[in-house]
Amino acid sequence: MSLEFSKKLSGHTTPIPGVVLYDLPVHGDNRGWFKENWQREKMVALGLPDFRPVQNNISFNEKAGTTRGIHAEPWDKFISVATGRIFGAWVDLREGPSFGAVFTAELDPSQAIFIPRGVGNAFQTLEDNTAYTYLVNDHWSADAQGQYTFLNLADETAAISWPIPLDQAELSDKDKAHPRMADVAPMPAKKI
């Protein structure tokens, strides 16, 4: 892992409205490194919505090529990597003119990304033992999953260039069964 240390905290817009990519300062020393992964005050000053997380999730991905997504849920996500590296892919699934817009980027621990509700989220790990961590501002529920919006990782319209082809990647059975774009119900503004 060649991690860039001591970047300045900054936010960068992307082709998907509201999706903002952050550079995070990472402080390296004899012990390893330290980062403020999310810091409300400094990030609000940079224009991040005043995000009030109620849940912090971590997924651990054993093998490079593990792929999860594409999940659009009715809450915002602030996503980053605790260790390892990912190829992230985001697809706008909100009803409206930007429906279908795609953005992809590699993320290491010196980056983070804000994903507003209704934007589909997915990633593929580029290293073994990648820990993916995110904050959300509403509570997930097993029962409500039927109301979330999903898109197939292999969708031909989004046409995401996964670094590791999906037939060689580790996926959940649930993710293999998500619909193609034509069968996705855009997430309506009222849910957003």
Added chain:
Amino acid sequence: MSLEFSKKLSGHTTPIPGVVLYDLPVHGDNRGWFKENWQREKMVALGLPDFRPVQNNISFNEKAGTTRGIHAEPWDKFISVATGRIFGAWVDLREGPSFGAVFTAELDPSQAIFIPRGVGNAFQTLEDNTAYTYLVNDHWSADAQGQYTFLNLADETAAISWPIPLDQAELSDKDKAHPRMADVAPMPAKKI
């Protein structure tokens, strides 16, 4: 790492008032595992204070034996491990009858611990490449560090049995310079 999957979410009191150790459900599958590392609603129902984080920090520790602490700061911490394993040590540095009380425990990703403000926090990693993650409910500041309360990791009164002796451990110069118990000013209630 032999991680126990699908424990029931539960909280356990410790010898330090307000310090609560949590067992977290971790869901294992073909991809690795997933956990709700912090979930406000479920944890408040279990008695966790209604913790409103404003900062999420991650430290990455390259070598087993990396040791950080003992730091008592004027905010609460909800601490866990994204990957790897730690020996955690906590020393009550609050003014009052429990001043000096010590609690130690090994934590893997299926545990978390709530540390109220004024309780000294420290850990030693038991595996290489351990990612330590925590949420806090106030903002750290470089300038305010002079007001935080520190105790030396080697303090003879706390007498923490570090699994890896401190002279073989990786420490910061700052942590090597912290005072012994006799020279610690207990954190006054007004700051708490």
